[in-house]
Amino acid sequence: MNQTMTVPDPALAPPGRETVVQVTDLRRRYGGSDGFEAVRGVSFSVGRGELFALLGTNGAGKTSTLELVEGLAPPSGGTIRVFGRDPYRERAAVRPRTGVMLQEGGFPADLTVAETARMWAGTLPRANPVDRALELVDLRHRARTQVKQLSGGERRRLDLAMAILGQPEVLFLDEPTTGLDPESRHNTWQLVRALLVDGITVLLTTHYLAEAAELADRLAIMHRGRIVTAGTVADVVAAHPARISFELPAGTSPADLPTLPGAQPPPSGAAPSSGSRLTLYTDALQPALTALLGWANPRGVELGGLDARAASLEEAFLAVAHSDDGSMTEGTP
Numbered sequence: 423m424n425q426t427m428t429v430p431d432p433a434l435a436p437p438g439r440e441t442v443v444q445v446t447d448l449r450r451r452y453g454g455s456d457g458f459e460a461v462r463g464v465s466f467s468v469g470r471g472e473l474f475a476l477l478g479t480n481g482a483g484k485t486s487t488l489e490l491v492e493g494l495a496p497p498s499g500g501t502i503r504v505f506g507r508d509p510y511r512e513r514a515a516v517r518p519r520t521g522v523m524l525q526e527g528g529f530p531a532d533l534t535v536a537e538t539a540r541m542w543a544g545t546l547p548r549a550n551p552v553d554r555a556l557e558l559v560d561l562r563h564r565a566r567t568q569v570k571q572l573s574g575g576e577r578r579r580l581d582l583a584m585a586i587l588g589q590p591e592v593l594f595l596d597e598p599t600t601g602l603d604p605e606s607r608h609n610t611w612q613l614v615r616a617l618l619v620d621g622i623t624v625l626l627t628t629h630y631l632a633e634a635a636e637l638a639d640r641l642a643i644m645h646r647g648r649i650v651t652a653g654t655v656a657d658v659v660a661a662h663p664a665r666i667s668f669e670l671p672a673g674t675s676p677a678d679l680p681t682l683p684g685a686q687p688p689p690s691g692a693a694p695s696s697g698s699r700l701t702l703y704t705d706a707l708q709p710a711l712t713a714l715l716g717w718a719n720p721r722g723v724e725l726g727g728l729d730a731r732a733a734s735l736e737e738a739f740l741a742v743a744h745s746d747d748g749s750m751t752e753g754t755p
């Protein structure tokens with residue numbers, strides 16, 4: 423792999439953007455000093471109008487991190503600044519400027535959607551009109567429905583409406599589209615994109631790689647309490663080798679093939695060769711493909727089902743998920 427590849431430090435906001443969220447060496451331990459450390463020295467920053475996505479395996483520490491940034495609990499180590507302030511100690515100053523969507527909204531089940539929104543608006547210093555907020559998440563037609571009668575996806579959209587009701591400058595979204603059907607998910611993405619255009623800053627967690635690829639300016643992949651790799655999607659993907667696969671015709675053996683430029687061993691979690699289908703990895707896709715075709719064409723060898731592609735975010739994620747100790751050599755911030 424690209425051992426020399428350097429990935430931008432996630433602790434630095436992109437040049438030219440004001441830093442809205444700064445997290446430095448964050449730690450969270452549950453159950454006292456002998457307890458389990460779920461967040462183990464996490465650092466990242468989010469610039470104004472930027473969307474930063476936290477991805478990771480189950481139990482990686484995404485929600486534990488997000489809750490600290492939201493100011494719901496004090497960290498056991500490290501510092502967090504939101505608009506330059508401590509979100510836990512200076513909650514009164516930070517909270518009115520933030521919108522929070524937890525994994526479970528927890529709004530009273532017996533209230534209607536409109537009652538919930540009006541009640542929530544009453545707690546906010548500068549709430550948007552309730553109808554407008556419901557309209558944005560396509561719930562206006564459900565205004566008179568009790569929360570307990572909403573589908574799981576509709577509840578998620580209600581949670582989002584409540585998170586944006588107070589005209590926040592920064593939004594914290596914990597798995598905002600889990601349980602949504604594809605159309606609702608795309609509508610949510612559109613809404614989030616519109617908020618970003620308005621200069622709102624977003625920190626979200628997600629299990630949907632497509633969501634991160636669609637929305638994130640930068641992302642971090644966490645594993646066992648640490649950020650293993652971070653950067654733009656292109657940065658993260660570039661730290662992993664490209665793949666060339668094809669069917670080797672009968673009578674030809676892998677030993678007949680030329681050594682490909684930039685050849686790499688299969689990364690952990692990557693698709694292996696199977697049967698007569700060979701899968702080769704390289705960090706120099708174009709020269710490797712040129713060498714392969716330069717060998718095959720003059721010999722009249724047909725490489726059936728030839729497929730050449732750069733690494734995907736999914737491969738980067740799987741490589742992180744398969745990294746045993748949660749630390750990798752390349753792409754490590």
Ligand SMILES: Nc1ncnc2c1ncn2[C@@H]1O[C@H](COP(=O)(O)OP(=O)(O)OP(=O)(O)O)[C@@H](O)[C@H]1O
Binds near residue numbers: 452478485
């Ligand atoms: N209140 C708690 N007490 C003890 N351990 C906890 C508590 N909350 C979370 N944990 C543990 O901390 C680790 C990180 O959990 P967290 O919910 O932050 O992960 P996550 O990345 O959000 O996971 P998922 O993708 O499954 O939602 C897990 O091992 C979890 O069991």
